[in-house]
Amino acid sequence: MVTAHTWHPGTGRVVSRWPVPVALAPDELFSMWLVRAALAQGVDPLVLAGHLWPKWRVWTIDLDRGINDERMSTLARESGIDAEKLREAMLLPIALVTGLEREAASAIWHWVLALGSRNRKRRGGLQYCSLCLADDVRPYFRLHWRLAWHTCCAVHKVSLRDRCCHCQFPIEPNRLAATDAMTSCSNCRGDIRHGPALPAADAALAFQDCADRVALTGTGSYGIHLLQAKEWFRLARYFLMLLRCAARRQVSGLGKCLAGLDPGVSRLRPPVTGLGFEMLPTLERSRFLEGVGALIMAGPEKLRNAVIAESMKDTSLRQGWPSLPSHIDSLVRDLPQLVRSRKAKGNAAAASMSRQTILYKWARLQRKMRRAS
Ligand SMILES: [Zn+2]
Ligand SMILES: [Zn+2]
Structure with a gap:
């Protein structure tokens, strides 16, 4: 269940040198x-x-x-x-x-x-x-x-x-000016509480709740692995980068690989402004975070399988990052070997098929020869 988290409790009544003391409200910025x-x-x-x-x-x-x-x-x-x-x-x-x-x-x-x-x-x-x-x-x-x-x-x-x-x-x-209310717009002086409130996207809310827990407890998980908050947020950032790459190139191995883990990836579009994540509008961030949440939830095993199935190259997964999050780094380092063994398995299957075909043909030829003699 998604709950609201508390970041700080605020203060009770305060004694101040100001004519009107102003206490700090819970979670106030x-x-x-x-x-x-x-x-x-x-x-x-x-x-x-x-x-x-x-x-x-x-x-x-x-x-x-x-x-x-x-x-x-x-x-x-x-x-x-x-x-x-x-x-x-x-x-x-x-x-x-x-x-x-x-x-x-x-x-x-x-x-x-x-x-x-x-x-x-x-x-x-x-x-x-x-x-x-x-x-x-x-x-x-x-x-x-x-x-x-x-x-x-x-x-x-x-x-x-x-x-x-x-x-x-x-x-x-x-x-704001001295005569304004806290809820006034500093430009048009309208009340920013007005207007319809749009429902939250469930997946974005779930990711937000999960990230809040990681920030507050200092640990998060990825599959069976327990990560320190720093590593978890680095992993989230890595997936964010991959999703932005996939959104830029609609038809790519990377896009197909990630869409295998989260179908929503194929609907992602690059941000209109191309700005950094921390400068994007709420709605654009929300769409990417839904994807990040799905990729973290999928865990390392499913990512590994999707990467091998698409024969991904390590450069596609690295995207120029000098150091990758630890569980991604081990996957990328093993990648050439994993993809080679998949191809080898594929070739072995093809070889055994052809051996069967040869044997079948050989048997048929022998039957023909027996009938002829
Ligand atoms: Zn305004
Ligand atoms: Zn609210």
Whole structure:
């Protein structure tokens, strides 16, 4: 059964230096809590950030990736919330579990939606469930709405949205004004809770639930193998890459091989923009994640059989990846031998058929000779 998971419990009532104390709600996203805190004080997010950290252009960066200790202690002092609690509402703890290397200063964090910031404007990166926001007494944005494997709401079983339902602009609460509500669109000022909520795709919801469990427990499985969360997410990423290759080349051995494990693969189309996974719209990610879920569920044995049946080459499975997930790596390394033995078996079968034919013909010839003599 698909359930909603908890990433952090939030805080109870807080004592704060602000005129209106604003507690952290369960699973609330750090940067969006800061926006909510600003609106509660009757100022826009730019003003509150300028008061906390003069000369720091906070809203041009991805604040949920983390802030330094000095800035954090200023915020903790002012808000009355422990730094530890605030860090739990950021993306770093989840990103580290799912494979982020601390030293890597990469522009994109795998599995975290990219904001595509240009000054304060954003191209995307934040999703929401209109029904969750409608149910909230004080509407707030959830941490998991920024995770790239999230495409559905596990509570309401509907698809998440990543655009305003009125003007189709990205969701940018950081650009709200003091007089706006948390559920206003920063572009058209419409209420983003409006509009129909579309049902979630079952397979995308199931994959999301599975990936949540892996991120929260630190382990996941592939067939009989137990993998560390990092390895599991690398395997998921590998299948994502294979599915994008298969979607680009509709008629290919790779496409046939993967469609043997998940018929949905033949309906996949390459993303319109060709952007990286963390920049794709919710709907496009959802389709690819359904496929990833099916390939992981199929397990290594079925993949091995499909690969041998299609006589796949190791280069098709490698696709230029310098190091493959461990269970894929062993399959790819054994591949030339496996395909050769399949061909040899095929040739042996053909040879034995022809021997039978010869024997049959020889017997018939002998019968003819006996009748003639
Ligand atoms: Zn919801
Ligand atoms: Zn709008």
